[in-house]
Amino acid sequence: MxxxxxxxxxxxxxxxxxxxxxxxxxxxxxxxxxxxxxxxxxxxxxxxxxxxxxxxxxxxxxxxxxxxxxxxxxxxxxxxxxxxxxxxxxxxxLDRMTKILEFDEKNMMVTVEPGVRTVDLYNFCADKGLFYPPDPASWKFSTIGGNVAENAGGMRAVKYGVTSNYVMGLEVVLADGTVIQTGGKAIKNVTGYNLTQLFTGSEGTLGIITKVLLRLIPMPKVRNTLQLMFYSLDDACATIHKMLQSGVVPAAAELMDKMSIQAVARHRKLDIDPAIEACVIIEIDGDSKEDLDKQAKQIETIARGFNVAEVRIAQSKQEEEDIWAIRRGLSSAVGAMAPNRLGEDISVPRNEFPEMVRRIRKISEKYNLPIAVYGHAGDGNLHPSVLCDLSNPEEAERVHKAVDEIFAEALAVGGTLSGEHGIGITKRPYTLSALGEGGIRTLKAIKQALDPKGILNPGKIW
Ligand SMILES: Cc1cc2nc3c(=O)[nH]c(=O)nc-3n(C[C@H](O)[C@H](O)[C@H](O)COP(=O)(O)OP(=O)(O)OC[C@H]3O[C@@H](n4cnc5c(N)ncnc54)[C@H](O)[C@@H]3O)c2cc1C
Structure with a gap:
């Protein structure tokens, strides 16, 4: 009290x-x-x-x-x-700390307070011809402080990486009120431990982030969107692999399984062939229209080699919007299918994406629970959504067992418990199996050194 x-x-x-x-x-x-x-x-x-x-x-x-x-x-x-x-x-x-403190055009960096909304930072930089790429789907309301604390990712991670790839330095208030500065504007910096990366992804358990120095990159001049439909999930994944191996790196490569596609079709009243097993939405960007056309052609050729059912290359901004609306509407469309939806966030080596989807299918059958799967296939980050009714205790029990197995299978194929949402409370029971006793001891030693009284965000991560 x-x-x-x-x-x-x-x-x-x-x-x-x-x-x-x-x-x-x-x-x-x-x-x-x-x-x-x-x-x-x-x-x-x-x-x-x-x-x-x-x-x-x-x-x-x-x-x-x-x-x-x-x-x-x-x-x-x-x-x-x-x-x-x-x-x-x-x-x-931190919702009152919303200032963009400095825009350093020469070094292409920006310093912001933690409460700045991700989309506001993106728009501020875009107006100046610069690009802040991390784009969590929540960017219209998430804050930069929260993004740094969770090391948030997004759809463009496949080409541009995640939040930590842009954090150059931080101001952090430690548990006892001490204010420290980490990192800085020098691109190369190996002075002591890398505290900037330690606090990035620390989920509010090590310090309060009060300023963030971010690097920016030039804004791509042009973008376009493609939609590929496949009769088989393996063909969809093989297309993405081949594309990346052949050097066509899309800004985003999002995959949806059949249940997800049909959910969107119902929700948005779209007519999608029930034989379609996978949809891939790809964003490409570059310096010129010719460059984009060349990339689109290369992707189409690769997809045709894997029996693609339909290739749609957006011909207008409106068509681009229409295609992305399918992906953006996914969360609510899937959520509308059942009283409850447990959305998870696992990450696996890219080549294991189809195997992981197959294992999730088996879990779905074993526990008699619909599980829609979609995610950032370009970087192996999946979001399985277990559709259920948690008010039914017997079903809730099955759901928890199914989620346990999804995490166990993710680790078994060499993956992780979280690609971008962090551990928080919900994944805490699984950290020991992911990190081992030595790993947990090391995390605790860091926590003990920075927050000996354990006052910062207690009860999270382990
Ligand atoms: C519809 C939807 C879509 C989403 N899509 C994505 C996605 O594509 N990619 C993705 O990565 N995530 C996604 N998320 C998850 C979420 O938006 C991100 O984790 C985001 O980074 C959280 O930001 P926030 O400002 O809401 O932080 P909060 O939820 O308020 O906090 C998150 C964590 O950060 C800590 N924290 C917050 N601010 C600070 C600070 N200043 N200093 C220290 N610790 C702090 C909190 O204690 C907490 O542990 C999505 C969420 C929703 C609801």
Whole structure:
């Protein structure tokens, strides 16, 4: 419990209007976009909304002195429960820290506060002819702080990588309120441990990110979209492999299985041949129209070698939009098929993508549960969605067993528990099998060194 005296001190730091402790406010900060059930025990005692690094530092120093848990929070779009305050205490919302602090055109870098929305940063850079590539599907509401804390990926990861590939430096407030700077604008930097990468993906358990220095790249001049339909999943995957091996690297290569395609078809009233087993949506980019046409031709030729049923190359911006609408509508279309949907996020070596889909099919049959599979096939990141009714205890039991097996199979083919959503609460039971005892001991040693009282986002990752 946080005493009134401590609340008064918090009000003195951030202003009374930025300390929220009504029941409705506490409830509003008790959940995120994961499938973690709502329970009153996850209400924070108080919500604190700082505006500056100095305020964050003072809040942390106070929390550390009194051993109060602090759970940082961006837009709460996380899928694994990362911003849920499991131990009560302070929900530290970074939503007021929304400034783009510096645009360094010569070095092609930008410094931002953590609460800047991903799409706003993209648009800000695009206006200046520069490109910030990480594009989580949640980019219209996710924050850069949350993206860094989760090392978010997106559709363009296959060509341009994920958030960590663009983070050059950070300002971080440690558990005791100390403010540190990591990295910097020098491209080559091997001074000490790479703390920038340590904090990237640390899910709010090691420090509060208060500034982010990001590198940018030139904006591709032109883009286009292709849609390929296949009668077999193996042919779809083989096309993507061959394409990457032959040096045609698309900006995005998204794959959907039959259940996902039919879900979108129903939802958007599209007429899609029921014999189609896989749909691949590809984005290509480059410097000129000729360059794009050449890439599109190469992809079409490769796909024809693998019995593609249909090749559609967008002829207009509208057609591009129509094709991407299929992918963007997927989550809600699949979600509409059952009372509950447990969306997972596993990542496997690229060549194991079709094998992993086959193993998920077997799990689906074994537990008699529909599982739609889609994902970023270009980089081996799959999102199996278990469609179910969790109000039925017997079915819920089957769902949990099926999810356990999906993780076990992902590890068995050399993959990981998470490609982009992090571990948070939901994947915590599986970290030991993924990292081993030595791995977990190492993570704990780092945590102990940076947060000896264990106040930062307790209960997450392990
Ligand atoms: C519809 C939908 C689609 C999505 N698509 C993708 C996708 O394509 N790719 C992808 O990678 N993810 C995706 N996500 C997941 C989610 O959007 C990302 O994990 C995102 O990075 C979270 O950002 P956020 O601002 O919402 O962070 P939150 O959910 O608020 O927090 C996420 C974690 O970061 C910590 N945190 C937040 N801010 C800070 C900070 N300043 N300092 C320290 N720790 C902090 C929190 O404690 C928590 O552990 C999707 C989610 C939804 C709902």
């Amino acid at each position: 946080i005493t009134n005296e401590i609340k008064e001190k918090l009000r003195a730091i951030v202003g009374a209007e930025n300390v929220l402790d009504s029941n409705i406010d506490r409830f509003g900060y008790s959940y995120d976009s994961s499938f973690v059930p709502l329970v009153p025990a996850n209400n924070p005692d108080v919500v604190v909304r700082p505006l500056t690094t100095e305020e964050v530092s003072k809040v942390m120093a106070l929390a550390n002195e009194h051993g109060i848990p602090v759970t940082p929070r961006g837009a709460a779009s996380g899928r694994t429960g990362g911003s849920i305050p499991l131990a009560g205490g302070i929900s530290l919302s």
